[in-house]
Amino acid sequence: MKEIVVISGKGGTGKTSLTASFAVLAGGETVVADCDVDAADMHLLLEPDFSSREEFFSGEVAVIDPDICTNCGICRQVCRFDAISVSERSHIVAPLSCEGCGYCARVCPVQAISNNSEQVGELYVSSIKTDTKMVHAALKIGADNSGKLVARVKNEAKSVAEELGKAMVLVDGSPGIGCPVVSSLSGASFVVLVTEPTVSGLHDLKRVYQLVKKFKIPAGCVVNKADLNPQILQEIETLLQDEQIHYLAKIPYNEEFTAAMTNGKTVVEWDQNLRQTVSETWQQVLKILESETKE
Amino acid sequence: MKIAIASGKGGTGKTTLSTNLAVYLSESARVALGDLDVEEPNSGLYVQGEEIERHDKFKYVPRWNPAQCDLCGTCQLVCNFNAVLKLGQQIMVFPELCHGCYACSELCPTGSLPMIPQKMGELTVFRRGPLDFVESQLNIGEEQAVPLIKQTLKQMNGSFGDREYLIYDSPPGTSCPVIEVTKEADLVILVTEPTPFGLHDLKLAVETMRELGVEFGVVINRHGLGDDRVERYCAEQSIDIITTIPNHRKIAELYSRGELLYPSIPEVKNALEKIRLYILERRKESRS
Amino acid sequence: MKIAFTTKGKDWDAEMDPRFGRTEYLFIYDEQSGEETSLDNREVQSEAHGAGPKTAQKLAEAGAQVLITGNGPGGNAASVIQAAGITVYIGASSMSVKEAYQAYTSGKLSKQ
Structure with a gap:
């Protein structure tokens, strides 16, 4: 080929x-x-006729569950990408800044953070x-x-x-x-x-x-x-x-x-x-x- | 005021717009220009100035120190990028795959993966009269542009935060590197051309700006070429067309030689003045 | 000798996968014991980055001494393979695993 x-x-x-x-x-x-x-x-x-399309997923993005988060701030301390900030109720992740390294989820003492795969695009196979x-x-x-x-x-x-x-x-x-x-x-x-x-x-x-x-x-x-x-x-x-x-x-x-x-x-x-x-x-x-x- | 050209x-x-606008504005104000298209920085070809300082920029990557390592494998478990692998009696690190999250280094129970600096590019500061100019260039073979963009923005805001205008020449596209630059801006100027490709990519850029919630306006370059679909789109979407720059072979020739356009092309100077007035108006609005 | 093949299926009749890092399966044949094992690599296939080193690690852990593949592993994977002391033979694409093994035993494949 x-x-x-x-x-x-x-x-x-x-x-x-x-x-x-x-x-x-x-x-x-x-x-x-x-x-x-x-x-x-x-x-x-x-x-192209866009005849076949498929969702395309990226790596992961951290998501913090506000009901579990105790606002302890450890996640924010370890994040090297300034992706986590504090709101009144809980810490929150800015998805555009998150690199998906998963470090925050590993150190969260109450397991409030999960890593979600995110749809980042679509892939097409077309007749042209x-x-x-x-x-x-x-x-x-x-x-x-x-x-x-x-x-x-x-x-x-x-x-x-x-x-x-x-x-x-x-x-x-x-x-x-x-x-x-x-x-x-x-x-x-x-x-x-x-x-x-x-x-x-x-x-x-x-x-x-x-x-x-x-x-x-x-x-x-x-x-x-x-x-x-x-x-x-x-x-x-x-x-x-x-x-x-x-x-x-x-x-x-x-x-x-x-x-x-x-x-x-x-x-x-x-x-x-x-x-x-x-x-x-x-x-x-x-x-x-x-x-x-x-x- | 921070203005990103994207x-x-x-x-x-x-x-072309970033360099001409920065030099033009510096005739009446203190301005700093930053070339953040670190993969292919070109502003320096058009704004020749005196080199003030130049330094290496580093990213931090882990390096295995076997002395204390008990091969527990935590490092490979916590790396989401496959940049650290345990192989038999050794730990292998792949710096190109490393995103610099520090997880392996800080979670290592024996401290066997210290982070060490590795050069990823160079930052140069130039001065041209009242204009300061920062350019960063990514080393060939480095795949991640964002860390260098971040460091450059930080340096610009630190050294030149007091300037009346900070102009950012942004990378092209709509992915991470562009977001990194435009999310910081008070105003984004989207440059497009009146062609189907120009329109298609402008739409993507507009969506991006709306998602970020930043103020933006459009400048149509090579106006007169192609058709009026870009103008119709902007009208439908109530997007400001700040000004247009005409399509001239002479402009293309001056550009090819690395020369500024506005000193010899009055239409360009007019366009820059319109942009300046637009910026002032936007600034007044945002203050009131 | 434990010999590994990059394949698109789980047996001798499967077609070779010319890719290394993102190969679908690894088929391993132990010449001494005659034992055949097949490792599903599709999970690694979808990794964004570093598929090569990861596959190489799998190979090393399975104790392979020889790798038979198509294009040959790239930089990072090659360094893992080298560290694990695995010998690589390339050029085995557009053929079945059986044919690749014959090509290897008759010395028709080139050593990387």
């Missing part, structure tokens, strides 16, 4: 537009996974317009453990692909360098980095690539809005060369990206020129993938 |  993960470090580079375009080009060959669970947008372009399945999710507001949900989405996508006999999973990855993106990257066969020639685009590309390197995953890069800044474009190209990252494509600044999105289409369904560029990019990804696996 | 979707112009 091949797993292609598209990430960007920085937001707004066109990552999701590009991933959705790849999904259209790959059609029935691939199962699609939206691991950008914090800002899951791919469903806006791929018309490209004649295949997409696994996606919606995270509840302020929920922790988005890394866990990302892992869940990915694993589900892999088993769906196995069931349907598809050889590939295409993943829209999470932003940043923390837990969610680590979960997105784990197990990937190839990473597509999407960036733009801006000081922040370059900065974030460098940081996220350090992470990719730790995982020893082969990578390629698409530079979007490539004509915004020739000097930084050159810096990016040097970086790609030095790090032996495949230079997949440069796409000029093009407002058709937004026009396509506004019409609920991917760029390859919307604009002939972009279709050509993005198709060539995708073909290149497939070619690299094949040669990397042969080695 | 957005559901990344790349909508959070950092």
Whole structure:
């Protein structure tokens, strides 16, 4: 099973537009996974039917029973996350601050504290317009453990692909360098980095690539809005060369990206020129993938 | 007054607005700006200043000291994160999995798991005239952003609590890291763009703010691009649109070079002034 | 020699699970006594974090000396396995436990 993960470090580079375009080009060959669970947008372009949904539970959150609590304050003393405060009647837990470590419940002398598993989101397996399945999710507001949900989405996508006999999973990855993106990257066969020639685009590309390197995953890069800044474009190209990252494509600044999105289409369904560029990019990804696996 | 600049979707112009607003406000007031997007901090690329101080930030994780340990296994029993395991005659600790709750360390009957500091990132303080600027950066490979965000907020409130404006450049999204920053704010400015992705992620951000019960208003960036669905949504929901920033290729180019926008783009300066007036009005309301 | 397999079922005909930490079952075969045991690992499968080390610990407690799996355990789990002195053979995916055992005895699997 091949797993292609598209990430960007920085937001707004066109990552999701590009991933959705790849999904259209790959059609029935691939199962699609939206691991950008914090800002899951791919469903806006791929018309999922949300046919199967499942509740997703996180780790635990402490709950204090006010009828048992004696207001002794031991729980508050041991909590390192400032999640417990005092009210008139009893101590109370702020669920958004609670890490679910369970320490308070262990030291409560009257067993007033229990740990409840909390529903933090929903997981969907949908049929989409490209004649295949997409696994996606919606995270509840302020929920922790988005890394866990990302892992869940990915694993589900892999088993769906196995069931349907598809050889590939295409993943829209999470932003940043923390837990969610680590979960997105784990197990990937190839990473597509999407960036733009801006000081922040370059900065974030460098940081996220350090992470990719730790995982020893082969990578390629698409530079979007490539004509915004020739000097930084050159810096990016040097970086790609030095790090032996495949230079997949440069796409000029093009407002058709937004026009396509506004019409609920991917760029390859919307604009002939972009279709050509993005198709060539995708073909290149497939070619690299094949040669990397042969080695 | 604490103002957090946030957005559901990344790349909508959070950092652009934070840096331009902070510098603009510092023309007439004492301001401190904090970049709390510790996974990918970028404000420093746009606000160059003189470095005042830089220090390492630590998290505390247990380390096994076998001398007194009687291998009772309490540590592994109390760890909810599988970060401590007893294996035969030894205790293994996995620092990346540790949330720093201290349970294993403090509940260990023989004191065999002392907590020791481990570097998770760096905090730097810069000064640019009347503007103080704090940036924290998480080490690559660290998975938890929230502890560093907490420490940075604490430092900002400690060192710069007396400033007229504290501007927080928040991380993107709607999960823990964002909550950590926005729950402290007196006003949250949600930056969005007039596209379906922008609208979808704005809705999530609005729900988050409502859940937290914080005051918020919207700034539409790249106005003129896309369509008017964001404006219609804000009208339906009675959400203030504080101002709009036009879509200009020139803005994108200045941004790409790391330059501030308002000194050369009058529309941006106007937008910042509108935000300043909005903030003042909100402050008056909250006092009365 | 006690040999452990990561599997999706409880017997020799079960399919191998290529994952280590989140494998559904561990099937253990004792070559000396011929004894077969199967450990349900689905509880660990749903752990948010640290599934790898936890599974590795289970394996160590069961006294396994050899592990046969697909992708191979990741960093944390690998250090537990190393500490427990278990030898790991990888590359046993898309086959049944029986086939994986044959591949192992005929030296077709690579040592991690």
